[in-house]
Amino acid sequence: MTTQQRRILVIGIGAGDPDYLTLGAVKAMGRADVFFIVGKGAGTSALTDLRHRMLDEHARAPYRVVEVDDPSRDRRPMGRGDYTTAVHDWRARRADIFEGLLRDEMTADETAAFLVWGDPSLYDSTLGILATIEARGSLSTSVEVIPGISSVSALAARHRIPLNQVGRPLHITPARRLSDVGRNDDGDIVVMLDAHESFTEVEGDVWIYWGAYLGTPDELLVAGPLREVSDRIRQMHAEARDRHGWIMDTYLLRIVERPGPGPAADVRDDGGAGGIR
Known part of the structure; x- marks a missing residue:
């Protein structure tokens, strides 16, 4: 040495x-x-x-x-x-x-x-x-x-929600392990590195808080019941990847009786050069 x-x-x-x-x-x-x-x-x-x-x-x-x-x-x-x-x-x-x-x-x-x-x-x-x-x-x-501000912290901040619910665990997992965590967990799940839209395989009454290109002019945000917004996220995911050649997205899956305090089924479009926001 x-x-x-x-x-x-x-x-x-x-x-x-x-x-x-x-x-x-x-x-x-x-x-x-x-x-x-x-x-x-x-x-x-x-x-x-x-x-x-x-x-x-x-x-x-x-x-x-x-x-x-x-x-x-x-x-x-x-x-x-x-x-x-x-x-x-x-x-x-x-x-x-x-x-x-x-x-x-x-x-x-x-x-x-x-x-x-x-x-x-x-x-x-x-x-x-x-x-x-x-x-x-x-x-x-x-x-x-x-240390730096992670995409997980940025996601929660942009959706105006806490990452955890009272008395319940929070798991952070790559998308390839989502099915394993989902079968054995009673808490909320943050999913990273999802190249294959694994959220489409999730069943039940689940809310999703999704974000891509967080903190950049190209930022994309969607929140709502997964069964209602899944197709919209898939469309945005495909369009963004085609437009930029790459995508980094993160999302939170949450089982809740009523969502909050973040936005309900919310897709934002600023109409500017940055695209959907």
């Missing part, structure tokens, strides 16, 4: 609105000498552009930006074991890239930063990959984490 320790900031930058940056995140950005930005392809350039705008406003010159492409990943529907194998393979290749950045693109007296969408602790791989690099023994790292 090298005796030259790499100082790393993992900064949560929120769900999309530049105002979601915390004061802690702004101060941390001012301490970094080099920022590593992982791009996810031309179709998601808006995510990279947002990071650059944040740096223009809050980073302290002189600083450097190093951009790399995210390794490809098999996203076809697959069994749980195959999915886990695919993710581990993708993370290993990502760790190779990150290790190269830390070794070759910064000096031992510099501080590097990764700008993480949402919060680094919630369905993001950065912390796990840095732990893998440390375990390999080729680099010594000192990691500081600055």
